[in-house]
Amino acid sequence: MILKQSKFITIALGPSVVKLAQVTSAGFVQKLAQKAVSAGGIEAALREALAGFDTRNAAVICVLPGDIATTKHLEVPSVDPEEIESIIALQASRHTPFNKDEIITSYVKVGSPRPNFTQVLLVVVKRDAVKEKFTIMRSAGLDTAAVLFAPEGVARFYAQAVNPKKGEKFALVDVGLQNTSFIVVADRAPVMSRSISGGIESAATDPGVLGQIVQEVKASLDAFEQETASRPTKIILTTEHKTILGIDKMLAEALAVPVEWMPYGGMVKGFKGFNEKMAKEFMDESALDVIATGVVAAKCGADLVPQEVKDQRAVSHKGRETMKAGILVLILLFFVGGGLLSRVYFKDLFLKQNLVAKYSDQKKEVVLLENMINKTRVLRDYLQARQLPLEAIRELYRIIPEEMYLSNVSIDDAGNVTIQGVSESMSRVFSVVTALEESPLFENVKTKSTTAKKDRGKDVAVFEIVFKLSSAVAVDHDNASKQGK
Numbered sequence: 001m002i003l004k005q006s007k008f009i010t011i012a013l014g015p016s017v018v019k020l021a022q023v024t025s026a027g028f029v030q031k032l033a034q035k036a037v038s039a040g041g042i043e044a045a046l047r048e049a050l051a052g053f054d055t056r057n058a059a060v061i062c063v064l065p066g067d068i069a070t071t072k073h074l075e076v077p078s079v080d081p082e083e084i085e086s087i088i089a090l091q092a093s094r095h096t097p098f099n100k101d102e103i104i105t106s107y108v109k110v111g112s113p114r115p116n117f118t119q120v121l122l123v124v125v126k127r128d129a130v131k132e133k134f135t136i137m138r139s140a141g142l143d144t145a146a147v148l149f150a151p152e153g154v155a156r157f158y159a160q161a162v163n164p165k166k167g168e169k170f171a172l173v174d175v176g177l178q179n180t181s182f183i184v185v186a187d188r189a190p191v192m193s194r195s196i197s198g199g200i201e202s203a204a205t206d207p208g209v210l211g212q213i214v215q216e217v218k219a220s221l222d223a224f225e226q227e228t229a230s231r232p233t234k235i236i237l238t239t240e241h242k243t244i245l246g247i248d249k250m251l252a253e254a255l256a257v258p259v260e261w262m263p264y265g266g267m268v269k270g271f272k273g274f275n276e277k278m279a280k281e282f283m284d285e286s287a288l289d290v291i292a293t294g295v296v297a298a299k300c301g302a303d304l305v306p307q308e309v310k311d312q313r314a315v316s317h318k319g320r321e322t323m324k325a326g327i328l329v330l331i332l333l334f335f336v337g338g339g340l341l342s343r344v345y346f347k348d349l350f351l352k353q354n355l356v357a358k359y360s361d362q363k364k365e366v367v368l369l370e371n372m373i374n375k376t377r378v379l380r381d382y383l384q385a386r387q388l389p390l391e392a393i394r395e396l397y398r399i400i401p402e403e404m405y406l407s408n409v410s411i412d413d414a415g416n417v418t419i420q421g422v423s424e425s426m427s428r429v430f431s432v433v434t435a436l437e438e439s440p441l442f443e444n445v446k447t448k449s450t451t452a453k454k455d456r457g458k459d460v461a462v463f464e465i466v467f468k469l470s471s472a473v474a475v476d477h478d479n480a481s482k483q484g485k
Contacts, residue, residue, distance in 0.1 A: 003059055003061075003145065003146060003297050003298045003300075004298070005025075005058065005059040005145075005298075006024055006025050006026075007022065007023070007024050007025075007030075007054070007057060007058040007059070008022070008023055008024075008025070008058055008059050008060075008061055008294045008297045009021070009022050009023075009053055009054070009055060009058045009059070009060050009061065009294075010023065010061045010063050010148075010289075010290040010291075010293050010294040010297070011046070011060065011061065011062055011063060011137065011142075011290070012063045012065065012150070012289050012290050013042055013046065013062070013133050013136060013137075014037070014065070015037065015042075016036065016037055017034055017035065017036050017037060017045075017285055018034065018035045018037060018042060018045045018046050018049050019033070019034045019285070019287055019289070019290050020032070020033045020034070020046075020049050020050065020053060020290060021033075021287060021290035021291050021294050022053050022054060022058060022294075023290075023291060023294030023295055025295065025297070025298055027268050027269065027295045028268070028269050028270065029268055029269070029270035029271065029274055029291060029294075030054075030270075030271055031052060031053055031271065032270065032271075032274070032277060032278075032282075032287060032290075032291070033049045033052075033053075034049065034281060034282070034285060034287070035048050035049035042136055043136050043139050043140055046136060046137070046140045047140050050140065050142075055141075055142060059145040059146070059297070060137070060142045060143060060144050060145055061144070061145060061146050061147070061148055061293065061294070061297055062130075062133050062134070062137060062144050062146070062147045062148070063148055063150050063153070063289050063290055063293045064125060064129075064130070064133075064147060064148065064149055064150060064304060065150050065179075065195070065289065066149070066150055066151045066179075066181050066183075066193050066194070066195040067179050067195035068125055068126070068129050069123050069124060069125045069149060069193075070095060070096050070123075070124040070125075071121055071122060071123055071124070071151075071192070071193045071194070072095045072121070072122040072124075073110070073119070073120075073121055073122075073191055073192060073224075073227065073228070074088070074091065074107075074119070074120050074121075074122050075113065075117055075118070075119050075120075076088065076091075076117065076118050076120060077116060077117055078116065078117075078118060079112065079116060079117075079118050080425060080427065081403075084107065084109075084118055084120065085107075088105055088107050088120065088122055089105060091122070092105040092122065092124050095122065095124060096124050098126065101127070102126060102127055102128070103124050103125065103126060103127055104124070104125050104126075104127050104130055104304050104305075104306055104307075105122065105123065105124050106123050106149070106301075106302040106303055106304050107120040107121060107122050107123060107301070107302060108120060108121040108123065108149075108152050108189050108190060108300075108301045108302045109189065109301055110186065110187065110189050110190075110191050111186070111187050111189075119191070121152075121189070121190055121191060121192070121193065121302075123149050123152075123302045123304065125304055127306060130147055130304055130305075130306060131306060133147070134147075134306070134309070144305070146297070146300075146303050146305060147303060147304040147305050148293050148297065148300050148302065148303065148304070149193075149300070149302045149304065150181075150289040150292075150293055151181055151183050151190050151193040152189070152190050152193075152293075152300050152301070152302055153289065153292045153293030153294075153295075153296055153297070153300060154172060154174060154181070154183060154190075154238070154288060154289065154292045154293075155172065155183050155185045155188075155189060155190035155193075156188060156189065156190075156292075156296040156299050156300065157264070157267075157288075157291075157292035157293075157295055157296050158170075158172055158185065158236065158238070158262070158264075158292075159185050159188035159189070160188070160295075160296065161262070161267050162236070162262075164185075164188075166187070167186070167187070168186075168233055169184060169185065169186040169191070169230060169231070169232045169233060170184075170185055170232045170233055170234050170235070170236060171183065171184045171185070171221065171232040171234070171235045171236070171257075172184075172185065172235075172236050172238055173213075173217060173235060173236070173237050173238070173247075173251065174238040174239060174286065174288060175199055175200060175203075175213070175237070175238075175239055175241070175244050175247070176199045176200065176239070176285075176286050177199050177200050177201050177284055177285050177286070178198075178199045178201055178202070179195050179196065179197060179198070179199050180195070180196040180197075180198060180199055180213050180216075180217075181193070181194070181195055181196070182194045182195075182196060182216070182217050182220050182221075184221075184224055184232055185232075189301075191224075191228070192220070192224050194216075194220045196213055196216040196217065196220075198212055198213050198216075200241055200243045200244065200284055201284070203243045203244060204243045210244060210246070210247050210250060211250065213247070214247065214250045214251055214254050215254070217251065217254075217255070218254050218255055221255060221257075231257065232257060233257070233258070234257060234258045234259070234260065235251055235252075235255065235257050235258070235259040235260075236259075236260055236261075236262045237251075237259065237260070237261045237262065238262065238263065238264050238286075238288055239263060239264070239286050239288065240261050240263045241283065241284070248260070248261060264286075264288045264291065264292065265278045265282075268291060268295065318397070318398070321397060322394055322397055325390075325393050325394070325397060326390055326393075326394070329390050329393065330390075340376045341376075343376070344373050344376050344377070347369065347372075347373070348373065391441060392411070392417070392441060392469070395439055395441050395442070396409070396419070399432060399435040399436060399439065400421075400432060401428060401431075401432070403423065403424045403425075403428060404421055404422070404423040404424070404428055404429075404432065405421055405422055406419055406420065406421035407420050407421050407422065408420040408421075411469075414468075415468050415469035416466065416467075416468050417442070417466065417467050417468065417469065418448075418464065418465070418466050419464070419465050419466075420462075420463070420464045420465075421462075421463060422455060422460050422461070422462050422463075423460060423461045423463060424458070424460060424461075425461060426450060426452070426461045428461070429447065429450055429461055429463045429465075430447075432465070433445055433447055433465060436465065436467055440470060441469065441470055442467045442468070442469065442470060443467065443468055443469075443470050444466075444467055444468045445465065445466075445467040446465070446466050446467065447463065447464075447465055448464040448465060448466050449463065449464045450462070450463045450464075451463075
C-alpha cells in the first residue's frame, strides 16, 4: 500500500464515541474532534463530527483498534510480497476460529532474520467488522482510502520519536478508557500487539485493575521472551492520567525493566488551542490512535481493506489509465497529421503562387514535389486508420504489473518492439515474458538482457525484452508500406 497524500483524516469509529483527526505527514495536527454516539447512531455522530474537516483534499483513513484484531508473530520462507501474502492467507485460518471467507488478513513486515525468510506480524480481523465501518463511512459521504491497524500506527509513531538503535526493542503500554494496549516495537515496526481488558474507567472504581493490567503485561512479555529469546530494553507509558499514577513503579518492579512516561500530546504540534483541547476533551478518551496513525500513515504496511474493494479500485484505476493512454495517442496522431497537412498545404501554396510561375521548366522537381504530397496524404490516411499502436499499448498496460515500470518502449517499421524497464524481482520479468508470449498481439518474445542492481537502496532487476507484432499485424503494416511506395 502506498499513500502519496500529505494530509490525512483518520477516523476511529467506537461504539460510544467517534474520534477524528486531520493530520499532515509532517506531524502537525490541523483539526481534532470527538463526538459521543447518541440515539442517532454512529453515522449521525460521524456526520456531526466531520464539520470543518477538509474531506476533499485529504485521504480518509479508517483506524481499527487493537481489540478487534488477532495478531501473531510469524516467520515465512519467502521475501517476495506476493508469496508472503499467499503463505499468510493459508496460515491465517490456524490462528482464528473463523473460516477463511469470514476474515481479512494483512501483515506488517518486521525484518529478515536470515536469507530468504521474512518475519511478519500477522493481523487478522473479522470481515463483517470492517465492512460495517466501510458502510458507515460511505453513508457519511466518505471514500475510504485505507483501513489501518492502530497498534502499527502507534508503534511507528513512537519509533519515530524514540529513534532506537538498530535491533533495539522497546515496549509501549497505552492505558485507554476501557482497554490497555501492549505493543513491542523493533526496527520501527510492531512485533507484538495485545489488547488487555481494563483501563482508566475501570481503574477509577477498582484500584485492583492496575495490578491486573501489570500482571497481563508481564504475562505478555514473558510469552514474547519465550518466543523470541529477547526482551525490550525499556517500557514507555503513552498516557499520563491521575487514575493510573503509580503504574510505572508497579511495572518496573514486576518486569525488572526501566519504565518512563512519554505522553503523546507533547510529541506533536497542533492548531492554536490544541493543548487546551487535549486537556479538556481527550484526558480520558485518548486521541493517540487517530493522531499517531495520521502522522505515519504513509509508512504503515497493514492495509485491511476488503479484497473486493481492492479489486474494484484496481479495475477502475486501469480503466482510467487505459483511457488516458488512448487519449494521448489520439492527440499525438492528431498533431502529427496536422503537422503533415500544414506542411503540405504551405508547400502547395508556395508552389502555386511562386515556384510554378517562375520555374515552370523544372518539371522533374515539380513531379518530385507532387510525389511527396501524395506520400504524405497516404501517411495521413494510414495514421488515421491504423489502431494498432493503441491496442499494443493497451495490451502492454494489461500485462505489465504495478511493481514494474518501463523506462523505454520503441517500435520500428518492421513491427519489432523493444521494452526496457525496472522490476522489483527477476521472477516478475519472467512472468511478464510468459504473458507476452501468450498474447495474440505479440510473437517471438525474447529476453535480451537482465541485470541486477541497486535502486534507492533496494535490489531491482533491469531488463530489456524484444518481440514482434503478430504476423497478421505485420502483413497489414507491409501492405501500408507498399501503398506508400
